[in-house]
Structure formats: structure tokens, C-alpha cells
Amino acid sequence: xSSLATRVATGLPLAAGALALVLWAPLWLLGxxxxxxxxxxxxxxxRMILPGPWNTPALAGVALAAxxxxxxxxxxxxxxxxxxxGVLALALVCALAGAELGAAWEEAARRGWGLAYCGxxxxxxxxLLGLPQGRRLLLFxxxxxxxxxxxxxxxxxxxxxxxxxxxxSPGKTVEGVAGGAAAAAILGAVFAALWLPxxxxxxxxxxxxxxxxxxxxxxxxxxxxxxxxxxxDSGSILPGHGGVLDRVDGIxxxxxxxxxxxxxxxx
Numbered sequence: 001x002s003s004l005a006t007r008v009a010t011g012l013p014l015a016a017g018a019l020a021l022v023l024w025a026p027l028w029l030l031g032x033x034x035x036x037x038x039x040x041x042x043x044x045x046x047r048m049i050l051p052g053p054w055n056t057p058a059l060a061g062v063a064l065a066a067x068x069x070x071x072x073x074x075x076x077x078x079x080x081x082x083x084x085x086g087v088l089a090l091a092l093v094c095a096l097a098g099a100e101l102g103a104a105w106e107e108a109a110r111r112g113w114g115l116a117y118c119g120x121x122x123x124x125x126x127x128l129l130g131l132p133q134g135r136r137l138l139l140f141x142x143x144x145x146x147x148x149x150x151x152x153x154x155x156x157x158x159x160x161x162x163x164x165x166x167x168x169s170p171g172k173t174v175e176g177v178a179g180g181a182a183a184a185a186i187l188g189a190v191f192a193a194l195w196l197p198x199x200x201x202x203x204x205x206x207x208x209x210x211x212x213x214x215x216x217x218x219x220x221x222x223x224x225x226x227x228x229x230x231x232x233d234s235g236s237i238l239p240g241h242g243g244v245l246d247r248v249d250g251i252x253x254x255x256x257x258x259x260x261x262x263x264x265x266x267x
Contacts, residue, residue, distance in 0.1 A: 005098055014247075015146070031073050031126055037244055038122035040235075044243045045114040048147055048157030048229040050107065060093045061111045068119030072126030076263070080125040086119060087112045111112075118245075121252035127261045133196065137262060138255075140191050141211060145254045147187040148180035148212035155179020157258075169223040185211035198266075199203075207261065210255040220255025222246070 013060065021030060042065030046058050071082035094108035124213040129138050156176025164172040187210020195200040223244055226234060236244020 019139070022135055027073065027129070030129065030147050031070055033067045034069050034072075034122050034126055037248070038069045038070070039064065040237070040244045041118040041122070041248070042114055043253055044245050045110070045118055045225070047112055048225060048231055048232040048234060049114065051229075055097060056091065057094045057097050057111060061090055061115060064090055064116055065119035067120075068115065069123040069126055072123035073130060075130060076127045076259075079127055080118075083116060083120045083123065086115055087088060090115055117252075121256050124252070124256040124259045127254060128262070131262065136195050137243065137258070140188070140196065140207070140249060140256045140257045143191060144184045144208045144211035144258075145250045147217045148184040148206070148215050148248065148254075150180075151183025151212075152176040152180030152216075155182075155213070163218055165223075167225060168220050172216070172220075177213075180216070181209050181212040186207040207258065210261065211258055214257040215250030215254040218250045221253070222249035 019034065025033075039062050041047035042062045046061055050058065053166060067088050068079070068082045072079040086136065087248040090111050091105075091108040094104045094111065097104065122177070125141075128134060128141065131137055152172075153176070154172070155178065156173045159175040160173030160181070162174040164174050164177055172193070185205040189201040189205035192199040192204020196204065201205075222234070226232065233242030237243055
């Protein structure tokens with residue numbers, strides 16, 4: 001099976017399942033699923049950035065990354081407080097694990113960043129879900145990033161010439177990013193006009209454009225992490241896509257950006 005066929009065979013059921021869950025699943029179930037995904041993402045991050053035998057700090061990092069998003073069900077303030085406490089707890093665990101303090105502090109910094117990256121950004125999705133029209137807002141964010149990915153893939157293959165960041169992600173082109181941004185803006189305009197009362201088509205297009213550009217940044221950050229770790233994918237749990245982080249890097253960044261914009265501009 002070709003690479004594209006494998007990606008489609010894996011991606012379509014995932015997309016259909018995500019759509020059904022966001023539309024109809026109870027909030028507690030969505031919370032548990034997001035927490036599980038955050039824990040898996042932290043596991044992948046830890047294996048990339050701090051390879052070696054699994055120890056107490058590694059296990060604590062995965063557990064905290066799964067717990068922090070659950071606080072997002074209680075709102076943005078609870079999620080932020082849980083993340084701050086989680087980083088402190090992880091630093092304490094690293095300090096007590098028996099390593100030399102300099103090495104322990106470096107490990108705490110790396111694991112703490114991973115906790116913010118995995119647990120904190122996943123928490124943003126649940127905070128977004130808890131806002132008025134939250135299910136529609138989360139779908140907007142998901143569809144916007146997916147539209148950007150699909151648009152960038154085809155535009156890049158058809159017209160891609162100029163490399164965007166060759167030292168980080170050689171496959172990305174300026175033309176691909178432009179195509180993805182156009183696709184996300186069109187989808188954002190249509191989605192807002194049909195399913196987001198109080199949001200104009202123009203605002204939807206602008207939000208879609210922002211989602212697309214921020215998601216590219218999220219993808220580049222994860223690609224840089226993989227380059228630094230010397231790995232091709234963060235994991236292998238999703239055939240054709242790699243790991244959880246490989247699939248959600250853009251969604252995490254785009255969802256957080258959309259949450260900030262929604263809370264600032266529609267408060």
C-alpha cells in the first residue's frame with residue numbers, strides 16, 4: 001500500500017471517530033480521551049528527548065501530562081493552575097530522584113517543557129470545549145487545521161518550489177503553506193456562516209487563516225524536536241502518520257491560538 005493510501009486508510013476512520021465523539025460523546029468521556037492522548041504524547045516526547053531507562057521522573061511526567069488536561073474541564077484558570085502545580089511537582093520529583101542537582105535541574109526543565117507542550121496544549125482543547133458553542137468551536141479548530149494540512153499537501157505537490165524551512169522540514173514549501181492557508185480560510189468562512197451564530201464569514205476566514213499559519217508553526221516545532229532527537233517520527237502507533245504528536249502537533253498549536261482569540265475577541 002502506498003504512503004498516501006496508508007495515511008488515508010488511517011486518517012479517515014480517525015476523522016470520522018473524532019467527529020462523532022465531539023458531536024455526541026459526553027464531556028467526561030471526551031476529557032478521558034484527551035487525557036489519554038496527552039499521556040501518550042508525553043510518553044513519545046520523553047522517549048525522544050530523554051531516552052534511556054524509565055525512571056520515576058519519566059513516569060511522573062506521563063501521569064501529570066494526562067492529569068493536567070482534565071483540569072481544563074473546569075475552565076482556563078483551573079487548567080493554568082494545574083499546569084503550574086504539575087511543573088513544580090515534576091521539578092521536585094526530578095530533584096528527589098537521586099541525580100546530581102545540575103543534571104536534575106536540566107532534566108526537570110526538559111520534562112517541564114514537555115508537560116507544558118503535551119499536557120498544557122491538550123488542556124486548551126478541553127477549555128475550548130467548555131466555552132459557549134464549545135463543540136462547534138472545537139470542530140472549527142479541528143477542521144481548520146485538517147483543511148490546512150490537506151491544502152498544503154496538494155498545493156505543495158502541485159506547485160511547491162521554494163522550501164519553507166529546509167533545515168527543519170525539507171518537505172514543506174512556501175506554496176504548500178499558501179495553499180493550506182487558502183483552504184483553511186475558505187473552510188473557516190463557510191463553517192462560520194453556517195454553524196457559528198454571531199461570527200461572520202469574514203471573521204471565520206480570518207480565523208481559518210490564523211489557524212493554518214499557527215498550525216504550521218506547531219508542526220515545525222515538533223519537526224525540530226525530532227531533528228534534534230535524530231528520529232523520523234515521534235512514534236508508530238498510527239500507520240502512515242507516525243505517533244500521536246506527529247498527528248496532533250498542528251492541532252495543539254492551532255487550538256491554543258483559537259482559544260486565545262476566542263476568549264479575547266468574543267468575551
